[in-house]
Structure formats: structure tokens, C-alpha cells
Amino acid sequence: MWKIADTEVDSRLLIGSALYPSPEIMCEAIQASNSQIVTVSLRRQSFDGADGEQFWQLLKSLKLNILPNTAGCHSAKEAITTAQMARELFGTHWIKLEVIGDDYSLQPDPFALLEASKELIAQGFEVFPYCTDDLVLCEKLMSAGCRILMPWGAPIGTGKGLINPYALRNLRQRLPEATLIVDAGIGAPSHASQAMEMGFDGVLLNTAVAQANDPINMAQAMGLAVNAGRLAYEAGLMPEQDTAQPSTPTLGTPFWHQT
């Protein structure tokens, strides 16, 4: 059991709902992942047409926590408006705040992100900002009232894993009270596990599952890897050694008395 934004969930994997081959495969994949939090992009006319409505009913049938996001927004103002619409449509004050500062890397804009966070927190939102691994930005977001931060592992959809583990380790160490979720860039279970081994509270991913040849099995793999990484973090990882250490007993010494 784990608590995020006052809600208890079992899984530390947060999952996206885009890019799947079909809505049915999406549903099966999300269930296979064991995730209980799914992020959904607000598309303004989504709920007018049949497709949007159908999609929404499907998602609701999974009985998950919905985390609407402001994907595609390029300014604080646009993100704030989108968040307000999301609150009304999805009936939740949770918002995954994305404000894109660059169209090639889809990098968050630290300035607009902080501005929008302040405003949305004032309006009663629980803001989950998608941010870079910049410590100063993260500290300012926390001062603004964010309890949860979602630093990137790598740019969205690249599958590169954790491109700057030094910065991420530093973030975790310096912000022990924040709920830190690595969001974006995860391409393989080993990446997800690595983030969890570093003490991150969770992982959010989408493309690596949705674009796998077999999204359902990949979703399950990601769920297992997040569990594995968390278990290992709690069990205490061995420190890396520079020289070999025999793992086998010396002749005549009872093997469980060795070091």
C-alpha cells in the first residue's frame, strides 16, 4: 500500500492511455500492468463525438484513478484553462500539468510551469507537474505548494531511460519529503526498475507499452519491474565494489560465516 495525494493505491506504476493499437488493447494492457492511476489527455471535443464518449466509458469501466493531463499546452494560460475543463469533465482536482517549452524535445517550460502551478494550486488543484530534473525548479514548485513532482527520465517517447542519473539521484537526496515520480523516457523494464532502486516513489510511462509489439505483456513486464525495483530499494541494495569478492566458500570454512 502506498499513498499518493492522499489516495491509497497498491501499484507504483502510473500509466498513459495514448497510442495503443485499439481501446480494447489499452484496457487489457492497463489491467495487465496492475496500475491504478491512468493519465488521460483532455481533447476538447473528445466528449462530443461517439469515439470520445466510448473511450471515456471504457476507461471508467476500469475503475481507476484518473489523472487528466494538459498535454499539448504551450502556455500557462492554456494549461490553466485545460485543467479547469478537465476538472469539470473528469470530476477530479488532480491535474498532470504539462506546459511544453520546445516542440522538438517536448521539454517542459520551467517558467510557465511554475506560473501555472501557483495559479492552479490557488484554485484548489492537486498539481502533478511534469518537469525537468532541475533542482532549483523542483524546489520552487514545492514552495508553490506541489507535493508531487514528475521529473523526466528522458524526452517523451524516446525510450532512452534515465539520461541523467546524477541529477535524478541528487533530486531524490535533496527532496526527501517530495513524492517523486519519474515521468517520460522509460523504454524498458530495466529503466523503470532503476528509477525505483534510486528511491523514486513511482514511474509514469506510456509509449514503451503502447508501442510494443505486444502491449499487454509489456505492460505486465513494466508492472513487475516497478515492484522489483521498489522491493530492492527497501531490501537495501549491495554497494558496488571495485574488485571481485568471492561468492564461494573457502575450503573448510562453514559457508555462512564468510564475508
Add this chain to the structure above:
Amino acid sequence: MWKIADTEVDSRLLIGSALYPSPEIMCEAIQASNSQIVTVSLRRQSFDGADGEQFWQLLKSLKLNILPNTAGCHSAKEAITTAQMARELFGTHWIKLEVIGDDYSLQPDPFALLEASKELIAQGFEVFPYCTDDLVLCEKLMSAGCRILMPWGAPIGTGKGLINPYALRNLRQRLPEATLIVDAGIGAPSHASQAMEMGFDGVLLNTAVAQANDPINMAQAMGLAVNAGRLAYEAGLMPEQDTAQPSTPTLGTPFWHQT
């Protein structure tokens, strides 16, 4: 289900039996790992004294496949003799062949390894050689009759993970018919998963579990990570991308028709 040396097992994790805080914790950890193959070091007088006998009864009670090893041997001759004793004591023709060529890195000696492999195969052993990631050596071991190869990830007990992924990837690609197990150097679940994602058939580890603060949970974590890595390999990992790819839908496009 998976077949190694004509034996069907469920788990692709092979586990060691050394360095645990106590025999009881060893047993619990091995069970938590779900591994069905345990490697055991032959200590010549092991079975004379009470400790050795008790340890052996404990291991037998787990009803696993025993993979005796020749840890600590420094020459082909010594390894061959040890293998012969192991066959008698453990009642198996399986042997994990270790011939140490350097006491600091515990690196296998490629020359003695090949010599001992040839002799042991002639004597009817199923040889699991602990080897380096040297392709030429691996090909010679296969020509000598080895069906299973156990290249190192990093020196024993270092927990460094896969120090030369380029060489390992090359091995996997060039030797599609070999059963390849990454043995030694695994320090975290992410390392184990990474090996499996690369298409290795299994992982053998010991220190990372035995020396964890909580060996039982670490063993479970490793078991999960091996499963996760294998599932992901079979499900088809996404290729790494150099630029960001939006994982969120564009306005108005049904989200499952996007690329």
C-alpha cells in the same frame, strides 16, 4: 516453461548458495526468488562434518536442481577432479566450471577453461562454463561441446551490472543457438532485467541477494526482474528514439489512430 540442459524449469533465474547470514535465510531467499536451479560449491570436507551434512539436507529439502560448481579451482586438473567429486556427491552430471585465472578479478582463465571443458565433456558432463564475454573463447567452448555458456556481466561480487553491454549484445547476436546465462556482476534488479531484455536465456547471481540487508525480499525482487526482462524481450521493446515523440493525441484525432 523453459528448457536448460534438457530439464524443464519455470524460472530463468539461477541462484547461488553462499554468503547468506544463515542457512535458514538462504532457504527462504531461494524460495522467494522462485529459482529452481541452485549452484553449490563443493568443499572437499563439507560432507564429513555436521555443518556440511546439515547444509546439504537443507538444500535437498528445497527439491531444486543442484548445479555444483568448481569455485576456487585454479587449474584444469583441479577443476576436473573437483567436478568428478561433485558428480559423485551430488548425483548429477551438471557442472558449473570455474577455473580462476586471476585472484583479484576472479577472472576465468580462458585456456584452462577450454582444456577442462573438453575433458569433462568427454567424461559425459554437461558443462556450464563460467567464462568472459570473449566471442572467440565462446565459439571454441561451443565447438568443444558446450551447449550452455555463462559469460560474466562483471567480476564476481562487484555488483557493477553489465560492464560491457556491447560485447554481450554481440555474443547474443552471434551465438543464437547457445543457451546464454549472464553470470556474476549483477547487483540490482535493473541489471538482471537488462540482461534478459538483451535476449539472454537466464541470469545467475548470488552476492546481491545474500548480502542485501533483507535477502528474502531482494531474492523476490530479482525473480520479478528476470521475469520482467524476459516478458519485455518477448513483447518486443520499442526502439530508442533520438527526438521526442508525443505520447498524447492531437486535438480531434481519435487517439488510437495516431502514430
Add this chain to the structure above:
Amino acid sequence: MWKIADTEVDSRLLIGSALYPSPEIMCEAIQASNSQIVTVSLRRQSFDGADGEQFWQLLKSLKLNILPNTAGCHSAKEAITTAQMARELFGTHWIKLEVIGDDYSLQPDPFALLEASKELIAQGFEVFPYCTDDLVLCEKLMSAGCRILMPWGAPIGTGKGLINPYALRNLRQRLPEATLIVDAGIGAPSHASQAMEMGFDGVLLNTAVAQANDPINMAQAMGLAVNAGRLAYEAGLMPEQDTAQPSTPTLGTPFWHQT
């Protein structure tokens, strides 16, 4: 010959003036490095006492371009005041703008940095901002009028080299018109060369030279490495290959007709 802020210099190495064992060694090291731009920290009372005056006379005797910095400043206001004092004392409108946002990593504060840059540019300064590798921040600094940007390789004094080459490569590619200097984190000539091979316009370093056992030879080494990296960038580096390519001729083929 190379132009930075309308000034022609030969060397692409910028060097710091702190942490040397003695002022004499500092002078010899700077000369050995061949650098023509030296960054100097304004210490408010520097020029009151004898030490400060002596140090200043020494630096002047080297006939280099002085780049005063605002090291140690924690707010835009403090940095602006320091820059103004520096202009008066050193007689230059160049300012290396440092605004620390975190005392452990000495990370720049992107918010205060942008604010101070705007103000100083309005006051006629040529601002050299010490910044992170954040593309959005860098673009905003350029929009504010900066022509030169100094992204970090790693935190000051760590000697870790380029901890995020992906971000740096991206910066270089996206900002072809900016003069980009990698500043901080360089610990070895190979790091300096690597930055230059990526197309950066220059490198600024201090600790790796000043704290070497032999600062003078290390300074020379850094100068050579910067030249090597630039030459190689201009000569066109070979693309990395995944499989081996024989560099030796096949029998009977004239060796210069091979590929």
C-alpha cells in the same frame, strides 16, 4: 583566430583565476594554457588590501581579456550590483553572470539568471550567463539579448566531465547561432576535447588546473586538448560504426583504393 563578443582571440580555452597554490603558479599556468580570457571573481574588498592589489597587478601584467564574474551571488539584485562594481573596477562591460540557486550543487537559478540578464543587457553589459543545459532557459536568455551562453558540463569543481551529453548535443544543434561555451565540470583533457568535438565554441575551466599536482603542465594539457577537439570537429569526425571495419588492405588490392 576566433571571435567572442566582438573580440578576436586565438585560444578557445577560457580559464579561471581561483584556487591556485600561489599567484605565481597561477600566472605561469594561465600562460601555459595559452588562454587569452581569464575569469576573475569580484571580492568586494579585494582592491582595498595589499593582497588584492598585488593580485590585480599580476593579472594585468598578463595582458589578457578579463571576464569578471559574479560568483557567490544568490539573487538577481546582488548579481546586478556586483556586475556594476566589476564594470567600474575592471573597466570592462563583460560579465560572467552567476546566480547560485542551490548551495550544494552551486546550480544556477534559472529564474534569477534570466531576470538579471535582462537588466544587465539593458544597462549595456555583454552578459555571459553561467547556465544549466536547459534548452528552454537558453532560448529565453538568447531572446533577452545574450549572444554567448555558458551551460554547465557538471557542477562546479566536480570534475565529472559532461554528465548529460545528450542535452549538450541537443543545445548545440538547436542553437547554431549562439556562442556556446561549456563551463564547469571539466576534470580532464578528454572532457575538454569531447565538448569541442561536439561543436561547442569554447570551454571554461578552473579547478582541474588549479588543483592538479602540477597546475602548469595541466594547463598546457587543457590548452592542447581544446585545440585538438576543435581541429577534429573541423576535420570531420568519423561516424561510429557498430561492426568492425578492417583498416588493413586485402591481398592484392592497392591499399588506397579500399573502403
Add this chain to the structure above:
Amino acid sequence: MWKIADTEVDSRLLIGSALYPSPEIMCEAIQASNSQIVTVSLRRQSFDGADGEQFWQLLKSLKLNILPNTAGCHSAKEAITTAQMARELFGTHWIKLEVIGDDYSLQPDPFALLEASKELIAQGFEVFPYCTDDLVLCEKLMSAGCRILMPWGAPIGTGKGLINPYALRNLRQRLPEATLIVDAGIGAPSHASQAMEMGFDGVLLNTAVAQANDPINMAQAMGLAVNAGRLAYEAGLMPEQDTAQPSTPTLGTPFWHQT
């Protein structure tokens, strides 16, 4: 000044003579590199035809130390014969011993390499074996009488740099008396410098220069980088730090008394 195989040379760069756009460019590049040792592939009929003769005259005109190699040989026997022919043709007992064990990676065959080394040393050759970074193999080559070892950085022609720095660092540390030259895989000056910073005695490269857009400038760059790396090694590189260290003085402290 530096001694290799009893010969004094200035430069620690060894360079290849293959793959250049023309013999003239080869000559200019070698001169620009400042290298005094050039490796030449024996092509059996080389010296029969005009091309071979012309090439040989050109090389001789450079007044360098010629290091003939056995590139393309796949067995000890073939390599030994080639070495004997090289001794006669080039009038030197130096031989760069290459015995390929795999045609895709051009990896040395450790078994044939050791066999051929023993035989050639018995015949009075100074053997420069091109080998992997396998410590046990390297120790056996030294026991066989090799004074110089040439471990690979990466497979020939890949330009990947040092793919296993851990193994190379280990080699250097464990074999302090060997003359160790990193041979193959160097793609950029930063790679060459990195090898020298680790304490290697020299670097041998070919493709990165010969296949550059501008081989002459690239050759010069490589020469500078090798010098830079060696100078830095001798000057004592700073240890890497995990947290930032201010390189700027604190207010009021004479800057050269700080740590």
C-alpha cells in the same frame, strides 16, 4: 622522450598507413600527427608491382620506425610466415602480431595469438601483440616474453572509443611494467586522450584519421590529444567529486589560501 622496445621516440602516437584517400595525403597526415612509428600491412605481392614499390619508397622517405603487421592472418602459422616475410622485407624484427579469430569483430584469437607469440619470440622478434583487454591473456603474453601489449579499445574501425574502461584501468593497474598501447577503436581525440590519462603508454590508430574529411588536420588533432592526455597523467588529474566545490573565493579570504 619515451622508449619503446629500446627505441627512443618523442611521440606516443602510433599510426596506421591504410585507408587514406591517396599516398600523398597519407604522408602529410603522418607528418602532421608527429608520430614516429607507422604500422604497415604486409601484402605479399606488394613489392612486386609498381604501386607497392612506390608506396614503400614514400614511407621510407618519412624516415619513421616501421612496425609491420600481420593483418588479415587467421592462424598462428599464417601469422608466423607473414612475420618472417615482413622481417626480410622491412629489415626489422618488430612485428605487430594480429591473428583474427572472428571476421565480424576482427577480434584477436587469444589462443593463436599466444601460440604465435611464443614462436616468434623464440625466433628473435619483438612482438607487439594486438590483443583483447583480457588480463589473463595479457599475463600469459608477458610470460611468453612480450614486453609490449596492444589491447583493443573497441573493434577495429568502429570508432567507439574505450568500450570497457573498467577492464583497461584494471590492466594498467595490474601490469605496471608492461608497455601498454591502446590499439583500435579510437574515433576521436577525446578517446585518445582518455587512454593516455589512464596511464597507457601510447595509442595506435588509423581509421579515424584516414577516413576523416580532412585526414591531415585530424592527424594533428590526434597528436595533440595524445600529448594532452600524457601531460595530464603526469601532472596528476583531480579526483572526481560528488558534490560541487566552489572554484571562487569567499569574500575577504585571499583567494590562494582557499581549498
